[in-house]
Amino acid sequence: MLLSPAPRRALAVLALFSAAPLAAWQAHTPSESLYFGVEWRFVRAGDVQANWTEDKNLDLKLRTVGLVATLFKVEDSYRSTYDPGFCATAISLDLHEGRRNRDVKATIDRNARRSSFIEKDLNTGATTLAKEMEVPACVHDVAGALRKLRQMKPEPGAVTELPVSDGKKVVMARVEAQQRETVRTPLGQYSAIRYEAFLFNGVFYGRKGRLFVWISDDDKRLPVQIRIQLPFYVGTITLQLEKAQ
16 A cells, blocks of 8 residues: 555654754754654654754755655755844755655745745646745745754743744644653653644644644753654654764
């Protein structure tokens, strides 16, 4: 049976979320890299590599592996650039998922408070969507929003709202700091704070689902685990930190 569109889309969405905790990791060096393994239905489904460059840009790559890759090959590349405060200025996505190939770009003019979004089909060269809209003076992509959240270090019980945009939609995203939990990962066992970001169910993404991020409750505040819970016919996708450099 071929991999259905729902988990494929979830893997792509997960790539953006995996970038977010990387952005949230407090930097002590000019550049950093984090590597995550992706599990779906108890099998290794993919790898995510996220890098902060010296100029504080984010580069992220997602690919399916193993059985999932034989059923449906995914190789996506995501890049975002920021002004101070992790205010997004440009977002690009080079998407290759089976026969679906897209080039997505968004630019944000902070002075004009306008964003410009364009998506092209690389198979045909046709523009599939072009849009301009008004945005706040400082708006985050998902990665930048969670970076900002990490700087704020909300304790359990706190609720935070941040402006989030992908260039074609802007929302005030709510994040709840829920509780401390113990998380076991390939890097070891961590005491972590669980956060839920309310981006699904028509808020930022139309699909039904829930997004959780676990951040280690220590000075490093590592993003040790991310989980997307989708309807039962799709299941849960979990991403765990495997290596940090």
